Amino acid sequence: MVLLRSLVAPSAVLLGVPSLAAAGATELQSVLRNTHGSNDYGYPTDFTRGIMPIPVHSHNDYWRDIPFYTALSKGCISTEADVWLYNSTLYVGHDESSLTEDRTLEALYINPILDVLKRQNPTSRFVTSPTNNGVFDTATSQTLYFFIDVKTSGPETFQAVIEALQPLREKGYLTTLRNNDTVIPAPITVIGTGNTPLDMVGPVADRDYFWDAPLHALQESKYADIDGLISPIASTNFEAVVGPLRGEMSEDQRGFLREQIQVAGERGIGARYWGTPYWPIRVRDSVWRVLVEEEVLLLNADDLDAVGRVF
Ligand SMILES: *[C@@H]1O[C@H](CO)[C@@H](O)[C@H](O)[C@H]1NC(C)=O
Numbered sequence: 108m109v110l111l112r113s114l115v116a117p118s119a120v121l122l123g124v125p126s127l128a129a130a131g132a133t134e135l136q137s138v139l140r141n142t143h144g145s146n147d148y149g150y151p152t153d154f155t156r157g158i159m160p161i162p163v164h165s166h167n168d169y170w171r172d173i174p175f176y177t178a179l180s181k182g183c184i185s186t187e188a189d190v191w192l193y194n195s196t197l198y199v200g201h202d203e204s205s206l207t208e209d210r211t212l213e214a215l216y217i218n219p220i221l222d223v224l225k226r227q228n229p230t231s232r233f234v235t236s237p238t239n240n241g242v243f244d245t246a247t248s249q250t251l252y253f254f255i256d257v258k259t260s261g262p263e264t265f266q267a268v269i270e271a272l273q274p275l276r277e278k279g280y281l282t283t284l285r286n287n288d289t290v291i292p293a294p295i296t297v298i299g300t301g302n303t304p305l306d307m308v309g310p311v312a313d314r315d316y317f318w319d320a321p322l323h324a325l326q327e328s329k330y331a332d333i334d335g336l337i338s339p340i341a342s343t344n345f346e347a348v349v350g351p352l353r354g355e356m357s358e359d360q361r362g363f364l365r366e367q368i369q370v371a372g373e374r375g376i377g378a379r380y381w382g383t384p385y386w387p388i389r390v391r392d393s394v395w396r397v398l399v400e401e402e403v404l405l406l407n408a409d410d411l412d413a414v415g416r417v418f
Pocket residue numbers: 193194
């Protein structure tokens with residue numbers, strides 16, 4: 108008996124205690140996941156907690172089922188919607204055959220953005236003055252660039268876009284230009300691209316939308332007036348600037364980019380390149396790294412996980 112007990116006792120120490128600890132750990136895990144849903148462990152603006160913003164433009168958003176939320180979850184500070192106007196409704200999709208009744212600008216972007224910003228700007232007795240936090244809980248002053256790529260006729264479609272922004276405007280969520288000289292930053296900065304007419308943006312002294320200028324053509328006389336108040340960001344096709352790329356960029360190619368980025372920068376305009384190579388992966392990643400080193404404002408990316416790893 109004694110011998111048996113002495114054999115059993117140590118094994119209880121070795122096996123019994125860890126299994127008790129395991130039971131405790133399960134409860135701990137459930138507290139860590141806050142499976143109890145306790146109010147002690149959540150806070151009003153935690154919807155985007157832990158997401159670190161990255162200077163990435165989520166391109167080809169229509170590849171994703173839930174475009175705005177996917178881009179947000181990866182920390183992209185820029186997102187894009189291709190819009191088509193039919194019978195007074197703005198639909199979102201990359202071509203006409205991809206459009207459906209349900210995929211509207213309002214459903215896929217305006218309402219989700221309103222919802223996130225409402226969560227980030229709660230009212231409670233602790234909040235004593237109005238807040239205007241952006242979508243990122245970790246960087247509340249970071250604006251989200253919202254490119255609206257107008258696909259149907261510019262004047263009618265962009266007018267409908269201006270009207271569709273009204274719910275965001277009413278809440279004070281849109282970055283605004285006042286008296287043609289002062290930008291008042293806000294959680295969302297709308298930039299018209301595609302068929303957006305310059306003459307619906309540039310001459311307007313009080314507005315809450317901006318224009319995506321052609322980065323490669325800023326030195327042309329017709330764009331001489333364009334500065335950061337009209338175009339906080341200008342974009343161009345990467346391949347059209349450097350040509351097709353099979354390996355590393357040459358010093359000359361890098362020089363072209365540097366000059367464009369500098370010309371834009373001197374006018375208060377940030378640079379964005381689309382059409383960067385996505386294959387081979389080594390080339391794709393090295394282009395991203397060069398663009399970050401040359402201080403573009405936004406990297407364009409389809410593969411949000413891959414670009415996230417560059418940072
Ligand atoms: C627009 O309205 C017209 C007239 O009601 C209708 O014939 C047409 O199918 C509509 N088009 C779309 C894309 O909704």
